[in-house]
Amino acid sequence: MLKFCIRYRFAVLLITALLLAVSIIPIQRTGSEFMPPLDEGDILYMPTTYPGLSISKARELVQQTDKILTTFPEVASVFGKAGRAETATDPAPLSMFETTIRLKPREQWPDPAKTTRELMNEMDDAIQFPGLTNSWTMPIKTRLDMLSTGIKTPVGIKISGPSLTELNTLTAQVEQLVKTLPETLSAFGDKATGGYFVDININRDEIARYGLHIADVQDVIQTAIGGMNVTSTVEGLERYPVNLRYPRDMRDNLNELKRTLISAPTGAQIPLSQLADLSLKRGAPVIKTENSRPNAWVYIDIKSDDIGGYVEKARQLIDEKVSLPPGYTLSWSGQFEYMQRAAERLKLVIPLTLLLIFLLLYLNFRNIRSPLVVMLSIPFASIGGLWLLYWLGFNFSVAVAVGFIALAGVAAEIGVLILTFIDQKIDAVRQQNSQQKLSKEAIWQAVFSGSAERVRPVAMTAIAITAGLLPILWSNGTGSDVMQRIAAPMVGGMISVTLLALFVLPLIYGLVLQFIESRK
Template identity: 50%
Template sequence: DRSALIERAVKTLEEKLLEESLVVALVCILFLLHFRSALVAILILPIAVLISFVIMRAQGLSSNIMSLGGIAIAIGAMVDAVIIMIENAHKHLEREGGAKPHWQLIRDASIEVGPTLFYSLLVITVSFIPVFTLEEQEGRMFKPLAFTKTYSMAAAALLSITLAPILMGYFIRGKMLPEEKNPLNRFLLWIYHPVIDFVIRRRWAVLLTAAIVVVWVFLPWNWLVTNRLPGQVNRLPSPQGRGAGGAGEQTSRKPWISSLKPWAEKIGKLFPFQNLGSEFMPPLYEGDLLYMPTTFPGISPTEARAILQQTDKIIKTFPEVHHVFGKIGRAETATDPAPMDMVETTIMLKDEKDWPEADIKDTAGKIVAHRRRTPEELTEAMNTAVQFPGLNNAWTMPIKTRIDMLATGIKTPVGIKIAGPNLAELERIASEVEAVVKTVRFTLSAFAERTMGGNYIEFKIDRDAIARYGLTVGAVQDVLEVALGGMPLTTTVEGLERYAINLRYSRDFRENLEALREIVVPTPAGAQIPLGQLATVDVVRAPMGIKSEAAVPNAWIYVDAKGIDIGTYVQMAMRAVNEAVAKGTIHLPSGYNIFWSGEYEYMLRAQQRLMIVVPLTLLIILLIIYLNTRSLVKTAIVLLAVPFSLVGAFWILYLLNYNLSVAVWVGLIALAGLDAETGVVMLLYLDLAYEEWISKGQMRHLTDLRDAIYHGAVKRVRPKAMTAAVIIAGLMPILWSHGAGADVMKRIATPMIGRVVTSTIMELAVYPAIFYVWRSRRLQTLFPSPAPGSSSGSR
C-alpha cells in the first residue's frame, strides 16, 4: 500500500512550500524596510503557484513527491525577477521621487529591466528540456517535476511583465528609505567597496584565480597519475578514499615512483569532481523495509516456512518494528514469478519519533553513542541478527523493489545477467562469476541463481509392466494426480461463500519416496498393484524456472554492495570479471555473454541520453541569450558563469558525500538557466552604467570606466543579496528536512545552493573584471592608461 508513503511525502513538501513563502516575505522586508513592497512578491508567488496547479489539473498531473518538488525548488527563482523589479523601482523612486509622476517612474523602472528578466526566465524554462527527454523509469519520475517547474517559471515570467508592474504602482508608494540608510544594505556596501576596488585594480589576478579554481575542480588528477606518471605499469586506482578501489596490483619500474603514491592519493582527494561517485537514484526512504533473503534451490516448503517464521520472530524483537509479514515463493499473480527459495518479509516500522534510544556500536563492538538509530544503522543491526547458514541476505525498500523487479527483474542494486543457450553451462559460468565478484572490495553479498538447482520427483512408467496388468498410461497418471495434486470431492457452502473440498495424501506421505512407491493402482481385474512395480520413482535435478530475454536463456547473479556508490562499484567488479575472463578463471565459451543490469542499467541509459540532449539545450540557451544581448561577446561572457557555478555545486556535493545521480543532474541542469539570468542581469547593470557615463560625456579616461563599473556593480549588490538570500533560505528547509521524499529533493536542491555561493562571487567580482578588460580594449586607443597609483575616481 503506497498511500501512507505518498501522504507523508506530500505533507513534507507542503510544509516546505509554506516555509519558503515566509522566507520570501522576510527577505523583502529586511532589505527594503518597506512592507508594502514585500506584498508584491508575496502576492505574485501564490498566484504563480496557483496557475501551475490549474495547468496540472488540466493536464491530469497529480500532486506527488516530484510534481510538488518541482514547485518547491522553483520558488526561489520564481520571485527572483520580481525582487529585481521591486528593487529597481525603489532605486528610481529614491533617485527621482517627486521629479516625475509616480506611474511614469514605475513604467521606466519596469522597462529598464523587464525585457531582460523575461528572457532570463525564458532561459530557465528552456533549460529543463533535457529532463523531458528522459525515458522509462527516470522519465516517469522526473517529468512531473520538470512540468511543474516549467509551469511555475512560465507563470512567473508572464506575471513579472504584466501583473508585477501594476502591483508595484499601487503598493510601492510613500517615502522610500535610501539604500545607504538601511543598516543591512550599508553593511553590505561597506564590505563590497574594498572588494570592487581590488577586483578592478588586480583584474588579471582575479581572472587567473577564477580560471585556476575552475580547472582545479575539473582536473582529472587520478587519471593523470594513473596513465601519465612516468614508469607506471598497469597502475589501478587506490582502494582508499571514496569512489576508489579495485582489483589488481600497482607496480612501478622505478622505486621512487612508488614512494610518491601516498602523496598522490592525498592530493587527489582535493579534486572534488573526480571523487564524486555515481548512482541512478538516491535512496528514497519509504518508512518501511523489505528483507529478501535467498536460500539454495531445492528447499522444501516445510523448511522454508520454518526459516521464515524464525527470521520474522527475530526481526519483530526490534523495538522500532511495528509488525512484519513474510511470503515464500510466488503470489497468485502473473507479476510475481518468485521461486520457493526467495523469501520476502515486509517490515512495517513505527514512526521515527517513537523509536527508542539504543547503544550505537562501532565495528569493534565498542559503544560510541546512545541515541536513536538511523534507518541505515537499524538495517545493519537486523542484518547481523538474521545471519543463518545458507541464507544470502538482501535489504531494500518495498515499493522500490517492486518497481525494479517489474522493470529488470533484479531485486538488488546491481545485477549480472549471463545469456547463452545451455542452462547447465549458464549455471557453471554464473557460479564462477559469483566467486570472482565476492572477492571485489565493498561486496556485501553475491548470489548466483542455480538454474539447475530444482529437485523434482520423476515417475517413469514402465509400459511393458502396465500392459501385463491391462493398464494404460492415463490410468496410472490419474492415480498420481489424485494422490499428489488432489481431487475436488464436493463443495461446502458457508453463507454466501463456497469452498471446494479436495482430497489428497498428506505432505509427509508425498515427500517420502518409499511411501510413493507403495501407492496402489487398481487394475481392470480388481487387483491393487503397488506403483513401484509399474514405474521407477526417483529424485532428479532440473531447472526451477527458466529465465530468458530476447528469447535467449539467462542466469542471474544478485549483487549487493556497501560503502560505495553503484557506478564505481560496477567499474571495479566489471574490471575484476574481465580480468578473470582474460586469465581463464572464468571460462566464457562462444555464444555466451555477460550483461550488467539493475540500477546501473538505468544510470547508464540516463547518462547517455543527457550527454546528447544537454549540449543541444545549451545551444538553444545561447541563441536566446544572443537574441536578448545582440552580442556574441556578451553571450560568451554570460555562459562563462556555467562552469564557475558548477564549482560551488560540485564542492558542496563532495562535502555532503552525495553521489552524482539523475536527481543531482536535474539540479545541475537547472543551474544553466539560473546562471544565464545571473550573467544577463549583471551585464545589464554594467551596460546601463557604461551608457550613462557616455551619454553624460564622462567617459574621457580609463579611470572613468572604473567609476562606471563601480557604479553599476554597486547597484547590483542589494538585488543580488536579496535573490541569493531568497534562494538559499528557500532551499535550506529542503536541505535539512528528513521526511519521506526529502532524499530526492535534497539532491536537486544541493547543487543550486552551492551554485548561489559561487555565482555571487562570479557576478560581483569576476564579471566586473571581465567587463573592464573587454571595454578597456575599445577605449585604450582613445584614452591613455592612468598613471600608476592614480585614484579610481571619486565615490
C-alpha cells in the same frame, strides 16, 4: 573589493582558473546513482536460499527471522511470506522470502538519530543463517524495480546463454568474485540447475501386459501424488477447493511412491515400481528468459549508495577473471540500468538546456560576445555546487542533475543583470565622449560603476534563493532525501556564483570590451 579585483585582475583571473581546475577533485571523488535512497518509513527484507527447500523448512526460516526482527525496539510489526501468492503476477519461488517490517514513528525509537540504513545493518548482523543470503530494501521501490527489470537488489547481473548447466557455472563464478569486493553486502546467484525432481518413466511394455494405457497410470499419479480438486466447500462468503491425494507419509520419499497402487482392468492392484522407473534428478527450478534466451541472474546488495563506482570496480574484476564462452553475454541491471538510461537522456537534455539559455541570451543582447561571457557564470556556479555535494557526501543522480539545471538558469540570470548595467554605463560614456574610441580608464570606470550598482540586487537574489532552499536542505522525513539532492547544488552554487559573478565576471567582460575597443 571590486576596485582591488580590477587592479589585480590578472591575478584574480588566475585564482579563478585554479578554482575551476581543483573542482575536478569532487567530481572524481563523488559517486553516482540513479536516484537517492528514498526512506519509505518501512523495510522489506527479501532473503534468498538455495532451491529444493521444503515447505516445512521455509516456514521454519520465516518464523525464525520474524521472531528475531520483532526483538528490535524500532519495529512495530513483521509479516513474512514464503513462495508465491495465488496470482500469475507473483512468480516468486519457495526459496525467496518476503518480510515486510513496519517501523514505529521515529520519535518512539530509542535513538531517533539512527538512520534506516544503520537499522538495516544491525538487522543484517542479527540474522545470519547458513545458506540464507540477506537483502534489505524498501517496499514500494522494490516492487517498481522488479516490475521493470526483475532485479530486487540495487545491482544485478544477467547472464544469457543456451546451456543452463554453463549458466549455473558462470553464475557461481561471478557470485564468488563479487563477494570479494569490500563494498558487497551480499551476493546470490540463481541456481539454474539446483531443483530436485522425481522422474517417472512409464514402461509401455509392462503396462500393456496388464492391459493398461498411459493415461490410466498418469491419472493415478496425478490424483494420488499431485492431488486433484474433487469438489469445493462454501464457508460463509468464502469458497475453498477440496483436494484429494495420498497422505504426506505415503508420498514423502521415493520408496513410498514406488508402492503407489495402480488398478488393472482385471481388478489387480499393481505397484507403480513394476510399471515405471522412478528416480530423483536435479534440474532447473525456474527457467528465466529474456530476448528468447535463457537467463541466470546474480543479485547484489551493496553497502554504499555509489552504484556507478561499485559497478565499475566489479566490471573490471569480472572482465579480468571470467571468460565467457562463445554465445554467452553478461549485462548489468537493477538501478544501474536505470542510471545508464538516465545518463543517455541527460547527454541530450543538458546540451539542449545550455543551447536554449544561449539562444535566449542572444535574443536579449543581439550579439555573440555578451552571451558567451554570461555563460561563464554557469561553471562559476558549479564550483560551489560540486564542493557542497562532496562535503555532504551526496552522489551524482538525476535529482542532482535537476538541481544543476535549475542553477544554470539562475546563474545566467545573475550574469545578465551585471552585463546589462555595464552595457548601459558603456553607452552613457560613449554619449559623453566625443571620441569614437574609448580609453582603457573609461572602460574600467564603466565596468566598476555598472557592477557596483548591481551588488545589492544580486545579493538580495542570492540571499532569497538560498534562504528558501536551506529549510529543504536541512529537512528530514519521507521524501527529504530527494529534495536535499536538488537543493544542495543550488545552495552551494548560489554562494560561488554570487561572489564570482560580482568580482570576476566584470573583469572578463571588461577585458573583452577593451580588446574590442583596441581593434577599432
